[in-house]
Amino acid sequence: xxxxxxxxxxxxxxxxxxxxxxxxxxxxxxxxxxxxxxxxxxxxxxxxxxxxxxxxxxxxxxxxxxxxxxxxxxxxxxxxxxxxxxxxxxxxxxxxxxxxxxxxxxxxxxxxxxxxxxxxxxxxxxxxxxxxxxxxxxxxxxxxxxxxxxxxxxxxxxxxxxxxxxxxxxxxxxxxxxxxxxxxxxxxxxxxxxxxxxxxxxxxxxxxxxxxxxxxxxxxxxxxxxxxxxxxxxxxxxxxxxxxxxxxxxxxxxxxxxxxxxxxxxxxxxxxxxxxxxxxxxxxxxxxxxxxxxxxxxxxxxxxxxxxxxxxxxx
Amino acid sequence: xxxxxxxxxxxxxxxxxxxxxxxxxxxxxxxxxxxxxxxxxxxxxxxxxxxxxxxxxxxxxxxxxxxxxxxxxxxxxxxxxxxxxxxxxxxxxxxxxxxxxxxxxxxxxxxxxxxxxxxxxxxxxxxxxxxxxxxxxxxxxxxxxxxxxxxxxxxxxxxxxxxxxxxxxxxxxxxxxxxxxxxxxxxxxxxxxxxxxxxxxxxxxxxxxxxxxxxxxxxxxxxxxxxxxxxxxxxxxxxxxxxxxxxxxxxxxxxxxxxxxxxxxxxxxxxxxxxxxxxxx
Numbered sequence: 001x002x003x004x005x006x007x008x009x010x011x012x013x014x015x016x017x018x019x020x021x022x023x024x025x026x027x028x029x030x031x032x033x034x035x036x037x038x039x040x041x042x043x044x045x046x047x048x049x050x051x052x053x054x055x056x057x058x059x060x061x062x063x064x065x066x067x068x069x070x071x072x073x074x075x076x077x078x079x080x081x082x083x084x085x086x087x088x089x090x091x092x093x094x095x096x097x098x099x100x101x102x103x104x105x106x107x108x109x110x111x112x113x114x115x116x117x118x119x120x121x122x123x124x125x126x127x128x129x130x131x132x133x134x135x136x137x138x139x140x141x142x143x144x145x146x147x148x149x150x151x152x153x154x155x156x157x158x159x160x161x162x163x164x165x166x167x168x169x170x171x172x173x174x175x176x177x178x179x180x181x182x183x184x185x186x187x188x189x190x191x192x193x194x195x196x197x198x199x200x201x202x203x204x205x206x207x208x209x210x211x212x213x214x215x216x217x218x219x220x221x222x223x224x225x226x227x228x229x230x231x232x233x234x235x236x237x238x239x240x241x242x243x244x245x246x247x248x249x250x251x252x253x254x255x256x257x258x259x260x261x262x263x264x265x266x267x268x269x270x271x272x273x274x275x276x277x278x279x280x281x282x283x284x285x286x287x288x289x290x291x292x293x294x295x296x297x298x299x300x301x302x303x304x305x306x307x308x309x310x311x312x313x314x315x
Numbered sequence: 316x317x318x319x320x321x322x323x324x325x326x327x328x329x330x331x332x333x334x335x336x337x338x339x340x341x342x343x344x345x346x347x348x349x350x351x352x353x354x355x356x357x358x359x360x361x362x363x364x365x366x367x368x369x370x371x372x373x374x375x376x377x378x379x380x381x382x383x384x385x386x387x388x389x390x391x392x393x394x395x396x397x398x399x400x401x402x403x404x405x406x407x408x409x410x411x412x413x414x415x416x417x418x419x420x421x422x423x424x425x426x427x428x429x430x431x432x433x434x435x436x437x438x439x440x441x442x443x444x445x446x447x448x449x450x451x452x453x454x455x456x457x458x459x460x461x462x463x464x465x466x467x468x469x470x471x472x473x474x475x476x477x478x479x480x481x482x483x484x485x486x487x488x489x490x491x492x493x494x495x496x497x498x499x500x501x502x503x504x505x506x507x508x509x510x511x512x513x514x515x516x517x518x519x520x521x522x523x524x525x526x527x528x529x530x531x532x533x534x535x536x537x538x539x540x541x542x543x544x545x546x547x548x549x550x551x552x553x554x555x556x557x558x559x560x561x562x563x564x565x566x567x568x569x570x571x572x573x574x575x576x577x578x579x580x581x582x583x584x585x586x587x588x589x590x591x592x593x594x595x596x
Contacts, residue, residue, distance in 0.1 A: 045466060
């Protein structure tokens with residue numbers, strides 16, 4: 001066949017031409033060739049590693065010789081339910097839940113204002129203004145907070161100038177919240193977590209709010225509902241899937257974090273810091289591996305609950 | 316990290332109607348207060364990078380920048396991070412595009428499983444990915460170093476490329492490809508002349524996001540880096556050295572700029588791509 005009338009210059013090499021025609025005709029072969037490299041990479045490198053990790057959670061750690069042997073055991077999983085380890089899990093879990101609630105409370109007014117009242121330019125501005133801190137380097141943001149919360153930092157300076165230092169001391173003496181200073185208190189850790197994951201909550205709520213027709217709110221007002229009633233009975237149920245969608249991020253990100261608990265807050269371990277010290281300084285890889293199963297299980301439970309709340313349609 | 320992926324594709328669905336209602340003052344205060352909360356640590360770092368104390372005087376200066384650039388450890392950390400991010404992005408570009416090209420028009424058994432697998436490295440907490448790769452390296456007796464960092468970064472960067480490219484593929488009418496073939500172009504020619512130009516901005520945007528993601532990734536890197544020091548690891552080590560704070564501030568600011576610029580660029584690159592040449596009816 002001649003292609004002399006073709007508008008485009010074609011590949012002159014007949015071998016290449018044959019190759020491209022074969023690939024176009026043998027659809028499945030082409031698919032196979034395209035998928036092989038990514039599948040090899042993910043199947044071998046990534047899933048292989050995950051299974052290696054899970055497998056090691058059944059190994060035995062000898063605490064006298066500080067070495068790992070290949071005898072299979074369920075002891076590591078049993079150890080998760082020891083009082084100290086259960087404490088770690090509950091501590092992390094309660095922090096994740098508190099941070100999620102706080103993020104929802106702070107995010108809602110921002111998202112609501114930008115969607116409902118912001119002019120077009122203002123909405124664009126809010127969008128960028130939420131995106132930028134979200135993408136800004138995690139370690140830089142954490143670093144900034146360690147400086148802000150330190151005793152020579154700007155927060156203490158402001159509190160002292162406002163004459164609130166005695167109030168702060170009272171707060172810091174509360175049992176579950178407090179600590180010696182802001183930087184070593186649960187309050188400080190909670191502030192940093194809330195700050196870092198807040199943008200992840202704003203955007204899904206904003207997306208859910210965009211989909212609520214304004215006339216539903218007007219109708220509710222016309223029928224005599226007070227603003228608070230409209231919020232409770234109309235707006236919130238409609239936006240709830242968006243809140244749950246955002247909470248997936250705040251919840252699972254807090255659950256798996258191990259840098260912030262190391263840098264800010266009291267000395268008690270989190271799941272992440274526990275995993276880190278177990279594999280690092282102690283070398284108890286089996287227990288570390290068993291501990292990584294905890295956030296995986298918790299996140300899957302949470303995802304199942306979120307799915308029931310319709311969060312996945314809100315993403 | 317998961318949401319970063321999501322939002323890289325989702326465009327804001329602005330209502331076309333302008334909002335005429337007046338907002339209550341308390342709501343406006345809360346909203347802008349929230350923005351202030353989101354930005355003041357960042358502004359704080361930016362200002363600190365330019366401030367010097369001298370006895371009782373506080374003044375603006377650029378001297379910390381030259382001090383930072385003169386530090387060998389800073390420069391080598393920056394160089395390593397740039398190198399890792401570039402190589403990881405390149406690998407992710409190839410694999411992400413291949414996966415996108417394979418999956419966008421086909422339906423077959425196991426397709427869902429493959430897309431889930433691509434998302435998994437960022438859906439699971441970073442510590443799990445990190446420790447899993449580390450345990451595999453221990454078993455295989457691989458020494459951590461430059462290439463182990465690259466492999467770990469490429470693993471979670473693939474999905475950034477995949478998401479951007481697959482969205483573009485879906486909006487690209489297949490009739491363009493058929494027309495090109497009808498006019499006598501073979502597969503390679505069609506790829507170069509038709510598909511690649513259509514994909515170009517999606518590839519670039521995905522690559523920018525992947526680069527930014529890799530450049531400031533810390534959680535996974537700690538496990539796979541061994542003795543190598545990337546820029547985020549350098550910053551983390553720096554937290555134990557408060558006397559060095561001035562240099563740390565400058566480097567922190569640079570990290571923020573190096574990640575912010577690609578993010579904004581990617582945002583503008585993917586804006587308004589809903590109507591691609593040839594897809595209008």
